[in-house]
Amino acid sequence: MIAGVQRRATKLISEVHSLNYEDRLKYLRLMRLDTCTNRGDIVESYKIINNIYNVNADILIEFDQGGRRGHYRENYLKEVLDSM
Numbered sequence: 763m764i765a766g767v768q769r770r771a772t773k774l775i776s777e778v779h780s781l782n783y784e785d786r787l788k789y790l791r792l793m794r795l796d797t798c799t800n801r802g803d804i805v806e807s808y809k810i811i812n813n814i815y816n817v818n819a820d821i822l823i824e825f826d827q828g829g830r831r832g833h834y835r836e837n838y839l840k841e842v843l844d845s846m
Contacts, residue, residue, distance in 0.1 A: 765795045 772786040773779055787794060793801070809815050 768792075768795055
């Protein structure tokens with residue numbers, strides 16, 4: 763629903779009215795809302811994993827204990843990013 767609002771709002775700008783949705787977003791330097799949501803999720807996950815928030819990450823996230831000499835957080839984030 764909100765994506766439809768973004769779609770319609772970008773059409774109201776006269777310079778980009780005739781462009782397709784993707785080109786309007788590029789011209790206006792905007793991200794698709796689903797991309798914004800995914801990016802926000804990744805940022806929040808990073809903050810939780812790196813103890814920026816006062817939250818016990820072990821309760822929320824299961825870390826890989828695969829013998830990576832202490833680099834389990836880095837590999838976990840890479841796997842999350844690669845899956846998107």
